[in-house]
Amino acid sequence: MGLLVIVLFGVSIITFSLVRLAPGDPAVHLAGEHASPQVLENIREKYHLNDPIYVQYFYWLRMAIQGDLGRSIESRDLVTNEIIERLPMTLELTLFAIIIATIIGIIAGVISAVKQYSIADYGVMLGALFGVSMPVFWLGLMLIYIFSIQLGLTPVGGRLSIGIELQRITGMYVLDSILTLNWPAFVDSIEHLILPAFALATIPMATVARMTRSSMLEVLRQDFIRTERAKGLSERTVVYKHAVKNALIPIVTVIGMEIGLLMGGAVLTETIFTLPGLGKYITDAILAYDYPVVQGFTLFFATLFVIVNLITDIVYVYIDPRIKYEG
Amino acid sequence: MKKEGKLLGLLIALIMLSSVFSGCADQGTTTPPSTTDATSKYGGTLVFGSSGDAVRLDPADVTDGESIQRMDNIHEGLVMYEEGTTSIKPALATEWTISEDKKTITFKLRKGVQFHKGFGEMTADDVVFSFARQYDVNNWYHDKGEWAYWGYMFSDIEKVEKIDDYTVAIHMTKPNSSMMTSLAMFTADIVSEKAAKQYGDDYFKNPVGTGPFEFVEWVKDDHITLKAFEGYWGGRAYLDQVIFRVIPDPSARLMALQAGEVDGMEYPDPSQLEIIKQNPNLQLVSQAGMNVGYIALNCGEGYVDKNGNYQWDDGEEVAVPGEFEPFKDIRVRQAIQYAINKEAIVKNLYNGAATVAVQGMPPGLLGYNYDIVGYPYNPDKAKQLLKDAGYENGFEVTLWHMGSTSRPYFPEPTGIAEAIQSDLSKVGIKVNLFTEDWGTYLQDAEAGKAPMIMLGWSGDNGDPDNFLNVLYSDHVCTVGSAGNYGFKRNAPLQKVLNNALLTFDQEQRDTLYKLANKMIVDESTHVFIAHADQNLAFRSNIKGFVIHPTDRKFFYPVYKEK
Numbered sequence: 001m002g003l004l005v006i007v008l009f010g011v012s013i014i015t016f017s018l019v020r021l022a023p024g025d026p027a028v029h030l031a032g033e034h035a036s037p038q039v040l041e042n043i044r045e046k047y048h049l050n051d052p053i054y055v056q057y058f059y060w061l062r063m064a065i066q067g068d069l070g071r072s073i074e075s076r077d078l079v080t081n082e083i084i085e086r087l088p089m090t091l092e093l094t095l096f097a098i099i100i101a102t103i104i105g106i107i108a109g110v111i112s113a114v115k116q117y118s119i120a121d122y123g124v125m126l127g128a129l130f131g132v133s134m135p136v137f138w139l140g141l142m143l144i145y146i147f148s149i150q151l152g153l154t155p156v157g158g159r160l161s162i163g164i165e166l167q168r169i170t171g172m173y174v175l176d177s178i179l180t181l182n183w184p185a186f187v188d189s190i191e192h193l194i195l196p197a198f199a200l201a202t203i204p205m206a207t208v209a210r211m212t213r214s215s216m217l218e219v220l221r222q223d224f225i226r227t228e229r230a231k232g233l234s235e236r237t238v239v240y241k242h243a244v245k246n247a248l249i250p251i252v253t254v255i256g257m258e259i260g261l262l263m264g265g266a267v268l269t270e271t272i273f274t275l276p277g278l279g280k281y282i283t284d285a286i287l288a289y290d291y292p293v294v295q296g297f298t299l300f301f302a303t304l305f306v307i308v309n310l311i312t313d314i315v316y317v318y319i320d321p322r323i324k325y326e327g
Numbered sequence: 328m329k330k331e332g333k334l335l336g337l338l339i340a341l342i343m344l345s346s347v348f349s350g351c352a353d354q355g356t357t358t359p360p361s362t363t364d365a366t367s368k369y370g371g372t373l374v375f376g377s378s379g380d381a382v383r384l385d386p387a388d389v390t391d392g393e394s395i396q397r398m399d400n401i402h403e404g405l406v407m408y409e410e411g412t413t414s415i416k417p418a419l420a421t422e423w424t425i426s427e428d429k430k431t432i433t434f435k436l437r438k439g440v441q442f443h444k445g446f447g448e449m450t451a452d453d454v455v456f457s458f459a460r461q462y463d464v465n466n467w468y469h470d471k472g473e474w475a476y477w478g479y480m481f482s483d484i485e486k487v488e489k490i491d492d493y494t495v496a497i498h499m500t501k502p503n504s505s506m507m508t509s510l511a512m513f514t515a516d517i518v519s520e521k522a523a524k525q526y527g528d529d530y531f532k533n534p535v536g537t538g539p540f541e542f543v544e545w546v547k548d549d550h551i552t553l554k555a556f557e558g559y560w561g562g563r564a565y566l567d568q569v570i571f572r573v574i575p576d577p578s579a580r581l582m583a584l585q586a587g588e589v590d591g592m593e594y595p596d597p598s599q600l601e602i603i604k605q606n607p608n609l610q611l612v613s614q615a616g617m618n619v620g621y622i623a624l625n626c627g628e629g630y631v632d633k634n635g636n637y638q639w640d641d642g643e644e645v646a647v648p649g650e651f652e653p654f655k656d657i658r659v660r661q662a663i664q665y666a667i668n669k670e671a672i673v674k675n676l677y678n679g680a681a682t683v684a685v686q687g688m689p690p691g692l693l694g695y696n697y698d699i700v701g702y703p704y705n706p707d708k709a710k711q712l713l714k715d716a717g718y719e720n721g722f723e724v725t726l727w728h729m730g731s732t733s734r735p736y737f738p739e740p741t742g743i744a745e746a747i748q749s750d751l752s753k754v755g756i757k758v759n760l761f762t763e764d765w766g767t768y769l770q771d772a773e774a775g776k777a778p779m780i781m782l783g784w785s786g787d788n789g790d791p792d793n794f795l796n797v798l799y800s801d802h803v804c805t806v807g808s809a810g811n812y813g814f815k816r817n818a819p820l821q822k823v824l825n826n827a828l829l830t831f832d833q834e835q836r837d838t839l840y841k842l843a844n845k846m847i848v849d850e851s852t853h854v855f856i857a858h859a860d861q862n863l864a865f866r867s868n869i870k871g872f873v874i875h876p877t878d879r880k881f882f883y884p885v886y887k888e889k
Contacts, residue, residue, distance in 0.1 A: 024766040028773075031475040037632075037808040039478050060412065075382055085547050141578055149582055156583040156872075159549060162374055162570060237431055261423075274574045274583075276380075276548030289766060 004306050011302040012064070012295065019294050022121065023043050025049075026073050026289035030051070047073055047291075060295065069296030074288045079296035088171030089159065090277035093269070094262045096197035098172075101204035102255055108205075109212025113220065113247075114239055124209060131206030134320030140199045140272035147195060154191050157274035164188045196273040200266055204258040211254050215247040222246075249320045260305045372568040373869065375880075376580045376592035380548045380573045383531040386516035388472035392878065395513050396593075397551050397571055399879050401443075402516035402536030405434050405454070406507065410708050410884070411873045413617075413692070413789025415507055419449060419517055419537065423453050425831060429502035436493040441558045442519040443541035449517060451489040456520035458487040459498075468523055471530070476514040479797075480787060481506075504831045508790040513879075539564040548573055565871070565886035574837035584609065584864060590887070591865040591872070593880070597678035597738055603864045605705040610869075615682055616861040617689050617876040619794070620736035620783035622726070622747065622854040623812035624654040624663065631776050632805045645806050651724060651778035658716040660851040664702035666709035666754045667747055673857050676742045680862060684855035686844045688794035689786070691876060693833065694840020699848055701855065709754045721755025727777040730762030735878070736783030736859050743856070744781060775806045775814055782812060789877055791840040796824050800846045813852030820846045 027043040044050050048059055058100045063070055069079035110126035148156045159173055160166060166185040174193065178188035219225065220243055228238045267279035278297070285293035346491025381394040386402050389395060402834050407418035420434035440449040461477040483503040488496045499506065499518060509515065517707050522535035534542050539561065540553035553572045555564040572589055574580040580592045581599050585606065585747055595603060595611075603611045630642035653659045669683045669693035682690070685701030713719060728744035729737060741762075748758040758779075763771070772780055797803065801821045803810030820843060825840035848854070868888040875881065 024764060025770055026766075027769050029396060029766045031473055037805075039473060039475050040808075043473055076528075083545070099861050144579065144582055148586055152586070156586050156588050157574060158588070161588075162372060271575055272579055274549075274572070274576070274579055276546065276573065280548060280575075287764070287766075 004303070007306055008276065008299060008302055012061070012299055013057070015122045015295050015298040016060070017053065019289075019291050020053055020056075022289075024289045026291060029288050030073055043073075060292075064296075064299065069299070070292035072285070072290055072293045074285070074293070074301070079292050081296060081322060082293065083278065083300055085171070086276060086278045086281050089275055089298070090263055090266055090270070090279060092172040092174060093197055093200060093266055093275060093277060094259060096193055097200040097262055098204065098259055101201040101208055101258070102251075104201075105205045105208025106212050106251065109209040110216055110239075110244060111246075112209065113213045113216030116217065121213075124213070126204035128209045131209075133201040134202060136199055136202070136268045137272050139202060140196070140218075140269060143195045143199055154195050155188075157192075157272075159189065159192050159275060160185065161188050161192075180299055196269050196275060199272070200262060200269045203265075204255075204262060207254060207258065208251060211251055212247060215250050216243060219243045219247045245319075249316070252315050252319065253312055256308055256315075260308050263304070348352050368565045368871075368886035369563075370432060370565075370567055370594060371380050371889070372570060373566050373591065373882060373887060374570045374572055374589045375870075375882075376574045376583055376589040377577055378573075378577070380528060380627055381545070381551060381571075384534040384542065384545070384551075385531040385683075386513040386518065386534075386536075387457065387474060387477070388531065389513070390475050395452045396880050397553070398513050398516065398534070398536075399538075400553055400569060400882050401534050401538045401542055402510070402513070402518065403538045404510055404515040404517060405436075406511050408511050408789070408875065408877075410881075413508060413511075415511055415877055423507075429504075429829070430829060431496055431742075432499075432506070433490070433494065433496045436495065437560065437874045438493055440537050440560045442522065442537055443535050443556055443655070444522070446519040446521050446535050449519070449537050450492045451495045453520050454495045454517055455487050455489050456523070457517045458484065458515070460523075461514075463655070471528060476512070476787075480509050480512065480514060491568060491776045502829050502831075504828055504836060505788070505790040505792040507831075508788045512788050513554045539859060540569055540789060543568075561883075564883050566882060569882050574581045581864070584866065587866065590869050591863060593863055594735075594886060595862050595864050597680050600678060600680060601860060608867055609864050610867050612872060612874050613680065613860045614847050614874045614876070615689060615691065616735055616859050616878060617692070617786040618736040618783060619684050619687060619689060620734075620743075620856045620860055621684070621687070622663075622667075622779070622856065623777075623780050623782065624660050624786060624852055625649045625651050625778045625780070626654050626813055626815040626852060627651070627774065627811065629804050629806040629814045631807065634803075642805070647775035647806055649776045649780075650814070653716070653718060653722050653724075654852075656716045656780070657851055658712045659718060661702065662709040662712035662716070662754065663751065663756070664709075664851055664854050665705040665712065666756070667854060667856075668704040669838045669856055670704065672746050676739050676746060677857060677859060681857040681859040684857050685848070687799055687847045687853060687855060688791055688844065689858040689876075692786075692789060692794070694789050694791040694795075694827075695842065696839050696841040696844040698841075699845060701848065702851075706750075706754050713754060713756075719755075721757065723757040723759065724779050725759045725777075727761050727768070727772070727780040729765060729781060732765040732768070734783060735785055735861065736857065737781060740781060745877075747781075771809060771810055773809045775809055775812070777812065780812050787876060789835075790841075792824070795840065795847065796828075799853065800824055811852075813850075815850060815852045817846065817850055818875045820850070840846075 027040045030043055031039050048056050071078055073081055108124045112121045115121055144156055145153045155161060164185050165181050166173060166176055166182060169179055173189035177189055225238060225243055228242055266277055267283050270277040270280040282297050372694050377396065379393045381397045382391055384397060385396055386398040403418045405418060405420035406415045409416050419437055419440060421437050422874055423432055423434045425432050434450060441638045442449055460466045461474040463469060483501060484497055484500045485500045486498045490496055516536060519535040523530045525535045532545060539556055541556040541560045543552040543554050545551045553569045555567055557563055569763060574583055581595060583589045584592045603609050625647060627647045629647040630644045632642045637852065673681045673683050686696060686699050689697060697769060726744055726747060729740040744760050748760060751758050784798055785793060797810050799811055802818045804814050804816055821845045823839055827836050830836060861874065865872060869885060870888055871884045871886050
């Protein structure tokens with residue numbers, strides 16, 4: 001807990017300075033082209049933009065400690081509101097992407113390791129190479145073109161079709177539709193989510209597949225596997241019961257890291273599929289010099305990152321008895 | 328692990344199942360069938376693909392097109408535009424009179440006009456509040472907004488006064504004949520004082536106007552829903568609902584239109600126009616846009632406006648950082664005009680969806696001078712002029728452009744900048760290109776840092792003053808807040824522009840602005856490139872949409888053919 005506070009304090013100072021050192025003026029952005037100097041001055045006064053940085057930081061910190069991240073300069077809405085409004089979307093997309101990436105990535109990695117140097121192995125590795133190097137905006141547009149325009153299977157973008165009613169509880173539409181037993185909304189929200197989640201999943205999928213493969217190969221060469229085989233256990237049991245379990249240990253870390261990366265990296269996917277998530281929101285805020293939003297978001301995100309790391313470590317202890325945390 | 332695997336397997340199976348089901352489902356929008364007979368225009372939902380989300384829903388406190396697009400269907404002003412033109416007709420005011428000294432306009436308000444959501448009848452109090460909150464620092468609502476447009480379009484208004492419940496007077500500090508056109512702008516929309524009191528800081532999320540549609544919901548970055556206001560004084564709109572869906576990527580927008588998920592879209596890429604024209608299910612709606620894209624040549628005559636009153640007499644001359652010596656010679660400026668092949672730029676970089684500009688404002692406005700031919704492409708003449716000016720071997724200059732920031736008047740800034748670079752190199756002028764992010768770019772432009780800069784303007788209210796006084800007058804040679812990036816003062820021109828504001832006689836104004844346009848072209852501080860068309864695309868069953876020169880989008884007369 002103490003460490004978390006130190007990390008967040010450091011992050012907030014760095015963000016605060018970086019954002020303000022970047023060239024550009026939120027006042028100009030807010031007031032539009034040809035605003036009078038008086039209007040610009042009023043805005044700068046109002047948001048303390050004329051005060052020294054450390055004074056501004058003090059203002060902000062005093063509010064942030066009370067859980068108030070201030071109001072967005074651009075939209076005038078509370079930053080916490082803005083984040084809470086968009087977080088479920090990004091969370092849902094990320095979770096779906098991680099699920100897809102984990103399942104396909106592990107299966108592909110295991111197959112590829114068990115059948116090393118076979119066609120399947122090369123196929124998986126080639127696929128992984130494509131997955132890592134394919135730009136998501138291109139892949140996204142291709143997916144839309146094939147599945148939405150040509151085949152008419154999925155919607156082009158957005159979260160829910162017009163005319164489908166859904167009572168919003170958590171803001172995660174799939175979950176909300178399950179909670180309210182709303183079958184049409186469930187189908188519709190899954191349809192909307194499947195392509196973007198797949199597009200977002202390609203990079204972590206490839207990473208997981210590669211990691212699984214190398215980790216599997218390493219495990220398969222270890223003594224205990226030889227012992228298992230010598231005991232006369234079937235190859236199937238050896239591979240799937242013993243080897244996979246051990247090979248998965250490093251994968252957990254990768255998945256933990258990927259969750260954080262994906263939440264931040266969902267920008268392009270959210271743009272292509274027009275999903276109102278955090279990724280797109282923070283990009284717009286940076287472009288608009290919306291200081292309170294950038295600071296609030298970074299703080300929020302750092303917290304999330306630290307928590308996800310913590311969970312990863314806990315899971316690690318759980319699946320790998322060799323690791324013990326002292327302290 | 329095992330348990331989890333099963334659970335995930337189940338989920339995947341569900342997902343696959345749902346895709347299979349969706350294959351059988353109807354892909355169209357799910358509008359309930361109208362209960363009225365089939366020939367009726369009433370009913371249906373129009374989903375419009377917008378390129379961005381609204382920022383705020385307070386008409387006086389926004390400057391971006393996306394917010395205005397939503398506002399325009401929720402609110403109205405005292406006057407409104409005639410369909411498709413910038414002439415004025417009565418709206419919330421039924422008639423108005425102008426005082427002897429031309430400084431007061433008195434409006435009679437329409438009686439019985441209702442605000443949405445049961446906020447009661449619109450009266451003079453609401454009108455006074457809608458204006459006073461913008462100019463009066465003592466107004467209780469003043470601190471809640473920036474009112475960016477007020478200082479720039481309405482600063483001549485001194486006071487708005489309630490005469491009785493249905494009469495208001497607008498007092499101005501000096502006669503300003505463009506005020507009537509300005510009053511049709513979103514900034515002058517009338518909002519409910521009662522609603523503002525009820526919602527306070529969150530009013531920008533809960534707009535209440537008197538317009539044909541009322542606000543229903545706003546899911547940020549996703550959509551904004553409006554529904555027909557049953558109590559609209561002009562009669563109920565045909566459409567039941569208008570939904571603005573945010574689809575930032577133009578390719579995704581067009582795909583959504585092709586798939587029928589949206590019924591209309593804005594800002595198609597020039598490269599998409601042909602695709603839209605070829606598709607029998609789609610219609611392209613185009614018109615010359617009320618904009619101009621230009622290059623300004625910095626002549627270095629800037630000043631600081633000490634009192635902020637736009638009066639040059641009170642200013643103090645200062646150096647302009649981007650001042651460029653060769654541009655002080657009019658022959659050099661003319662040479663640049665002749666050296667740039669504007670026709671080729673329009674053909675290749677606007678995909679033909681623009682007209683070549685020969686003066687500082689678009690055709691169709693009052694005061695557009697049809698006698699001006701401008702500077703046709705003539706590199707030989709350009710070389711000769713450079714030689715006469717003593718620059719036979721040319722010179723080196725930096726052209727600022729907007730890089731990846733696409734604006735209506737410059738859809739592909741980088742390409743256009745490169746074309747200009749190549750044209751000028753043919754007459755011996757070496758052009759270096761420079762770009763930076765849009766916010767900083769504007770700031771630096773206003774500070775006069777650019778020797779040669781690409782910029783443009785989309786009109787606000789359709790009045791010539793909103794182009795000529797904003798872009799080419801002495802008043803805006805102010806270093807730090809400039810609008811005239813040519814930084815060349817021109818007293819005779821300023822006089823003409825001032826006089827044009829003093830008369831409410833349309834014919835007189837027309838004559839004066841024609842003269843002003845000629846003076847601006849002769850001064851040659853701005854190279855006018857193009858007026859880009861505004862384009863929208865709709866599904867072919869959407870009828871009745873009339874494109875507006877200001878690029879504002881009014882869905883009141885629109886209906887959906889069943």
